[in-house]
Amino acid sequence: MSVSTVSKEQFRSFVAALIGSEQTVVGVQAKNDKFAFGPLRRAEDLRLDYDVTILSPRKYLLPPKETLLNFQVAGDSQTVCDCQPMVLIGVHPYDMAAISQMDELFSQGEYDTHYMNRRQAITIIACDVATASANVFASSMNTATVDSGFDILLTDIGGAYVVQADTDKGRALVKKMAGAKPAGADDMAKRKAVQEKNRTGLNKHVLECKPAFLPKLLEKTYDHPVWEDKARLCYSCGSCNQVCPTCYCFDVQDEVNWDLKTGSRCRVWDGCLLENFATVAGNHNFRKNRSARFRHRLYRKGKYVPSKIGGQIACVGCGRCVSACTAKIANPVDVYNTLLENTEIG
Ligand code: SF4
Ligand code: SF4
Known part of the structure; x- marks a missing residue:
């Protein structure tokens, strides 16, 4: 250095x-x-x-x-x-x-x-x-x-x-x-x-626990009413995914040219809040429900991704999703603090 x-x-x-x-x-x-x-x-x-x-x-x-x-x-x-x-x-x-x-x-x-x-x-x-x-x-x-x-x-x-x-x-x-x-x-x-x-x-929203507690908190709150309460207002617009520096999900699509002989395989950004994100073959959508998608985003930030990268929480607190969400429900701190209210994680 x-x-x-x-x-x-x-x-x-x-x-x-x-x-x-x-x-x-x-x-x-x-x-x-x-x-x-x-x-x-x-x-x-x-x-x-x-x-x-x-x-x-x-x-x-x-x-x-x-x-x-x-x-x-x-x-x-x-x-x-x-x-x-x-x-x-x-x-x-x-x-x-x-x-x-x-x-x-x-x-x-x-x-x-x-x-x-x-x-x-x-x-x-x-x-x-x-x-x-x-x-x-x-x-x-x-x-x-x-x-x-x-x-x-x-x-x-x-x-x-x-x-x-x-x-x-x-x-x-x-x-x-x-x-x-x-x-x-x-x-x-x-x-x-x-x-x-x-x-x-740099703390306009204060998380009421150490980030390291989030995986444990989420383990106990899968059926918490906050998922449904917040998701009722969600437009499934995916803006919270698009602006997020830690969202990296993508879709892979084949595009065939007009000659029907050549084409290209592309990857494009995807977002777990979008309705068709979890649609698979046979048109089966295993996360059709808005609250399930809303919960998935916060679980991914606070539990699933951390389990792959040594506990690092996949929300870095940039605040972009808070500003981008028209429905004013995307703030991870609001959700995590609500979960903390009646949950013992000590
Ligand atoms: S505050 Fe967290 S969840 Fe929201 S956009 Fe930034 S990193 Fe993503
Ligand atoms: S939480 Fe907000 S930004 Fe994200 S999909 Fe729902 S309405 Fe859109």
């Missing part, structure tokens, strides 16, 4: 030079009154003071639609692997935690070459949160700060950034930052203050 300091002006020049290089540079930019990740055309458009982006950076690791292979009816198929080098700038710690979870999920068991090749081609410049969003609760989920997964971590300390490089890719980039100098004790103290503030301050 190496830690440097670079002025904001110098960092902007570094980004401008990156944009002129061969790799794609993606960063956070303003989009009307919100923020979004998108290809950066000008260094001055980068907004590291943002609160939260509409969609998470998941879309660059697992695109909403990607071609897995092209096929010919009477011939071989060719695997398609679209993984151009990319620098992703401005990933918040909670989104970094979500990416690290996906890295683990897509590399264990069936190694997913499409995801992993793309992941390895991406250099991540993460940044500590400078502005809390309206619904963030990363402090409750222990994801308000991050200490691994990124190539570089930036912390805004006023007129400059403290730049921590953790990988060879990160260190190579820091070498290109003209004016970067080893971080002094004063800069490190300012960084510590930012991170300590975020560790407790």
